[in-house]
Amino acid sequence: EADIYQTPRYLVIGTGKKIxxxxxxxxxxDKMYWYQQDPGMELHLIHYSYGVNSTEKGDLSSESTxxxxxxxxxxxxxxxxxxxxxxxxxxxxxxFFPTSGRVYEQxxxxxxxxxxx
Amino acid sequence: xxxVKQSPQSLIVQKGGISIINCAYxxxxxxxxxxxxxxxxxxxxxxxxxxxxxxEKKEGRFTIxxxxxxxxxxxxxxxxxxxDSATYFCAAVRLSNFGNEKLTFGTGTRLTIIP
Numbered sequence: 001e002a003d004i005y006q007t008p009r010y011l012v013i014g015t016g017k018k019i020x021x022x023x024x025x026x027x028x029x030d031k032m033y034w035y036q037q038d039p040g041m042e043l044h045l046i047h048y049s050y051g052v053n054s055t056e057k058g059d060l061s062s063e064s065t066x067x068x069x070x071x072x073x074x075x076x077x078x079x080x081x082x083x084x085x086x087x088x089x090x091x092x093x094x095x096f097f098p099t100s101g102r103v104y105e106q107x108x109x110x111x112x113x114x115x116x117x
Numbered sequence: 118x119x120x121v122k123q124s125p126q127s128l129i130v131q132k133g134g135i136s137i138i139n140c141a142y143x144x145x146x147x148x149x150x151x152x153x154x155x156x157x158x159x160x161x162x163x164x165x166x167x168x169x170x171x172x173e174k175k176e177g178r179f180t181i182x183x184x185x186x187x188x189x190x191x192x193x194x195x196x197x198x199x200x201d202s203a204t205y206f207c208a209a210v211r212l213s214n215f216g217n218e219k220l221t222f223g224t225g226t227r228l229t230i231i232p
Contacts, residue, residue, distance in 0.1 A: 004160075031216070041204055041225035043161070050216065058219075090160050096216045103149055103168070104210055104218055108160025 003027050006091050006109035013081055014117050021076045021112045023091030030096040032074040033106065034058070034066060037088040049074055050096070081116040088113050120144055121209050123223030130230055136194040138226045140207035143188065147209035147221070152181065152192050155204045155225075164205075165192070197230045204228070 003026040013019055025032065034047040035058075045058030049068040063085070064078050074093075078085055092106040123140045130136045142150075151166035167174045167181040167190065174181045180193040194201055207223040 033219075041206075041227065043206065043222045043225075045219060048219065092160070094218075103166065104212060105151070105163045105166075106220060108162065110158065110160050 004091060004093055004107050004109040006089075006112050008112060009110060010113050010115075012115045012117065015080075015082055017081050019078050019081055019114070021089055021091075021114070023074045023076070023109060024072050025074075025091075025093045025107070025109075026072060027093060027095075027107065028071065029093035029107070030071065031094045032068065033092040033094075034064075034074070034076050035090040035092065036060060036062065037090055037111070043090070047076065081114075083116045086114060086116050120221050121207060121223040123207050123226060125226060126224065127227045128229070130194075130197045130228065132197060132199060132230055132232050134197050134230075136192075136197045136201065136228055136230070138192045138205055138207070138228070139189065140191065140223050141187075141189045142209050142221075144209070144211070144221075145188070146211045148212050149210045150181070150183065150190050151208050151210070151220075152179075153206040153208060153222075155206065157203075161204075161206055194228075197228075199230045199232065202228060202230050 005024050007022045030051045032049045035043045044060035046062040047066040049055045090111045091109040094106045121142050152164045153161035154164040155161040178195045183190045205226045208220045210218045
């Protein structure tokens, strides 16, 4: 069982509100990722980080922002939520250089399902 | 553009049957091909993975078949069980000594095993 946590699990919020989705991992992983998963299942990378004070935009353009002040914490913020932001948001982490016996593995949290009314 | 194409989008298989999900990739720089399994309400989890220097990898009832020349790989689930009902994602990654790998996911296959 991967030790990566996301809160809240479900969030229903009105348009224009500022929201922060929390993601924490206790595995000491340097690399962390945010994905947006649409109802058609497809996963889109929206942000990633290779360590503290490192953040990069992913393949899918997103109005959200992220920060990485601590290794274990990678929160995602939407300054002004809109209905188009309604989606499932998944956080993941991985070792910088794998030591777990796997060649390369991302560990995913359970996700936050966001609905913006 | 979709660098990893996955089919079918959904699949219904009878219990005890063989489930087959196919993927094709374009970028020949990819050198590691994992499959992730996602149950409802959970995040994806690594199921099985293969390097392109082998044509097949088997772990229990799950087998990856890899065709490097055709740039295709597939997941076979033998003796499919209702507990295998989930969404399956193929993925591809270019490994790096600099640690800057990113997963490129397929579009997902929703598998349902019926009694």
